[in-house]
Amino acid sequence: MPQVEVYDKSRDPLDHLESFKTLMHLQGVPDEIMCRAFPTTLKGPARVWFSKLTPNTVSTFKELSGHFVTHFIRGQRHRKSSVAILNIKQQKDESLRSYVTRFNKETLLIDEADDKVLVTAFTSGLKQGEFFFSIYKNDLKMMAETLYKATKYMNVKHAMIAQGDTPRKRERQDDPRPNGGRKSAQTND
Structure with a gap:
């Protein structure tokens, strides 16, 4: 028998049922066998x-599926609409890496998220800075390329930090004022 991940009420019952049916249909398993095999996927x-179902009350797998879904649908994770991700904003002290991780977790809870909506939500949630500027400058259209650009930016920033270069240090080096804008000790002679 093909292996199906067991269902223990913590996952989506519709997903479990569809996975089971797909594997059974691929094997050409008849309805009666599906009814007998289904409980082996439960935990x-x-x-x-x-085990509490009254014996001989279910005659087809369609009936068994209906009972299963009706009973466990309450445990199904509710999907969010794509509008929900428009409220995700990068916090003032939040790193880009943390924001990307949090944004990606939220997108997993959305049904059929459109790429343009994802890119718009992601970029509008960014705090202003170098990465924000580069994203708007390049006018990215796909979420995959946006995340690729974010990863490249994070890797460069990480490499700079590893070499002892920080954005603040660079700002001082680029500052045209004497001493890079640093205050120096003045002597009163």
Whole structure:
């Protein structure tokens, strides 16, 4: 029998059911066998639920599927709309890496997120700075290329820090004022 990840009530029941049906149909398994094989994919509370079904009350896999989904649909993770990601903003002291991670986690909870919406939400949530400027300057259209650009930026910044160069140090070096804008000790002679 093909291996299906067990269902323990913590995941989406529709996803579990579709995975099971897809594997069974690929193997050409008849409806009766699907009914008998399905409980082997259940664990914990889901297995207890199945054992409480009255014998001989389910005659097709479609009926069994209906009972399963009806009972476990409450545990299904609710998907967010893509509008929800428009509220994700990079915090004042938040690193770009942390923002990217948080943004990506939120996008996993969204059904059918459009690439243009993702790029718009990501860029509008960025705090102003070098990376913000470079993203708007390049007018990126795909989320994959936006994340690629963010990764390159983070890697360069990490390499600069590793070499002892920091953005503040560079600003002082580029400052045309004497001593790079640093205050020097004045003597009163």
